[in-house]
Amino acid sequence: MEFKAYAKINLALDVIGKREDGYHILKMIMQTIDLYDIVRVSKKSSSGIKLESNTDKIPLDNTNIAYKAAELFIKTYDINSGVNIYIEKNIPVEAGLAGGSTDAATVLKAMRNIFKPDLTDKKLAQIGVKIGADVPYCIFGKTALCEGIGEKVTPIKHLKGNILVLVKPNFGVSSREVYEEIDKSKLKNHPNTDIVLKSIRNEDFKLLYSNLGNILESVVLDKHPVVSQIKKEILNFKGLCSLMSGSGPTVFGIFEDMLSAQKCYDYMKTKYDEVFITRTI
Template sequence: MPALFPSFAKVNLSLEVIGRRSDGYHELRTVFQTIELHDLLEIEVTADPSIALTCDDPTLTCDDQNLVVRAARLLQSTAGVTHGARIHLQKRIPMQAGLGGGSSNAAVTLLALEQLWGAALSVATRQRLAAQLGADVPFFLVGGTALGLGRGDRITPLPDANLPTIVVVNPKVAIPTGPVFRGLQAELTDELTIHTLTACSPDNINWLAAGNDLEAVVFRAFPLVREVRDRLRALGAHLARMSGSGSTVFGLFEDAAAGEAARQICLEAGWLAWTSPALGRETYARRIGVTGSYPPS
């Protein structure tokens, strides 16, 4: 009987691009937040070492390039596991949408198979494997509200944000992350700036005012994403912001009825839309049913 593990999406409450790093990545300061919208992983352990992935979305590649398969194989090789797994992914989080669906799938696969295979990893090893898989993957080991520095992969848990109704809207546009960052034409970040950011107290992070530095690039190339942001504002969101590198936009509504009305209007416009509450860290850990890799904040 397969074991079931939800794989939750995230939004970036803020995303600041400090500059370009010498390794080609960008130095970021971002505040992540897990939300209710989720995929579902069905995992069954097998006696042989093969990893087989299927998905209900025929557009998703299920070969060795998929992050789920890569996570499973990376755990196998690191922990010396001889078992395998059959994994079925029920996909609900849009792809290339700024919601971290693939990263979440990878992190939950790591955590779930570590438990199912009895492959106990140290916290440091688990974090290292997650960072190898992708910049957003380490965040999904902890969930809740968290600060991400470096590529976004150096995670510090923050007190859970007290958020109102969250309406998440995707205009059915897929946006690859790479071209968005290249469009910034950011300068190299000096070491003093990186040190200052690393040393700053997480309590001083004002995500409400920080914004998302990638919006300008995306709005120029994909004006529909700006239209979604402006529509949510017009419908009463006291904050509407793009998540990650787009194309998803989220709006915060103080009134739940107004949020639901906005969601319905966005659906009528032909967009994907959800009311998706924030998930705090303890709730996140309980819902995925596996132990994360960071101590409580």
């Protein structure tokens, strides 16, 4: 099986509490974008999992979340066969774009098709949340409200066709470290997720662009001023808005036309290695 494993951005991300087990309670609006890894999964006659990739930026052992997904599926359904997994990596690593989670979700989908074709997305999501909070969303994709630790996924009206420029600075950010810093911070300027929801439903894009928000910026921008600089530069190139995605450090901007997006892309490529023009899908 060969699948596209799509990245995501956050149109809104808020931390509204913390559970006793240490997981943060979130309220987010997630959006699939047309940037993807290619994931190939094949059944093999012997047991075990073999994971390969076109990059050395990800682990190829049982610490990889895609490997964990295959391992959990095999254990859950008592599968006798092993699998070969190949990940063609295009989504930046440690970027706030759910690159690892979407690979894991895609492995679950592929293994369903190979071994258990009658499984629903909802059942896959129940498996996926055991290995990563973003995995359930990545199984469903599109535009969705995600609550709890991310496992409560409610589809909303699709936001498709918006032109995006993504800029990842030349470093990665650990999600765990960002959330640890959030615990030490007095959170201010929470995004108004309800207004973002309303603006999407009403297709009020002016209202939407002026209300996008990510509470995690309060941590990352202090530690990495370049993220703030990228946000400003995107706006200077006629970006309708700019926001950090997830725990960062990737920043995205939404553009009204491809010409403005291309000018921004060309400039950013002179400064950063990982820059993309893409769309919401």
